[in-house]
Amino acid sequence: MKFYDCKTAPSPRRVRVFLAEKGIELETVQVDLGSGEQFSDAFRKLNPECVVPVLELDNGVCISEVLAICHYLEELHPEPALLGTTPEESAAVLMWNGKVEQLGLWAMAEAFRNATKGLTNNALPGPDPYPQIPELADRGRKRVGRFFERLDGQLAVNEYVAGDFYSMADISAMVVVDFAAWIKISIPDSAENLARWYASVSKRPSAAA
Numbered sequence: 001m002k003f004y005d006c007k008t009a010p011s012p013r014r015v016r017v018f019l020a021e022k023g024i025e026l027e028t029v030q031v032d033l034g035s036g037e038q039f040s041d042a043f044r045k046l047n048p049e050c051v052v053p054v055l056e057l058d059n060g061v062c063i064s065e066v067l068a069i070c071h072y073l074e075e076l077h078p079e080p081a082l083l084g085t086t087p088e089e090s091a092a093v094l095m096w097n098g099k100v101e102q103l104g105l106w107a108m109a110e111a112f113r114n115a116t117k118g119l120t121n122n123a124l125p126g127p128d129p130y131p132q133i134p135e136l137a138d139r140g141r142k143r144v145g146r147f148f149e150r151l152d153g154q155l156a157v158n159e160y161v162a163g164d165f166y167s168m169a170d171i172s173a174m175v176v177v178d179f180a181a182w183i184k185i186s187i188p189d190s191a192e193n194l195a196r197w198y199a200s201v202s203k204r205p206s207a208a209a
Contacts, residue, residue, distance in 0.1 A: 003028045004046065004054040010179045011066055012053035013209065017171045018070050020206035022077050039127060050127045067097065070168055082168045092162040096169035104147040104176040111140025111183055144185050152191035174201045
């Protein structure tokens, strides 16, 4: 298998942390997003959406969504379980990973992509050009703040995002918090539960992936 990555992008980092937690090593190909390598004919054959990450299987099949890649890898390497060990746990992980993406990651992307100079005509990921809308950057920042409040409430009654066990939802949430630092959004002083959790997950060896 080959893993198509970009060290500076948040989405493939989620897979890298997942791999590190599993102790899985894959042949890795770095895709230079800054130079537009994702728009090349060669990469479009792997993923017409022109985004990373992509996992290319030995038979040539390509998997191009973070959760799909992680689900595939979990099926091959079930321990340690990062997508739950029971139907209830799995549902909780998928639910909270979805909330983290919708309320956190998408909000961060909205704020970042609509305010970064190098993305003037690429406000949305993918092959089609879309101009930036400054108002969306402002809205994205507000949404990130609200997401931090929501996550702090969840962590007031749970050790980890999806319950009392570390999971894919924690990986995604940690990456969102780190991504927020790119536009100078930090955990609010009032979010003590979120700060406690973030300090804990950031100390895991996989966080350096």
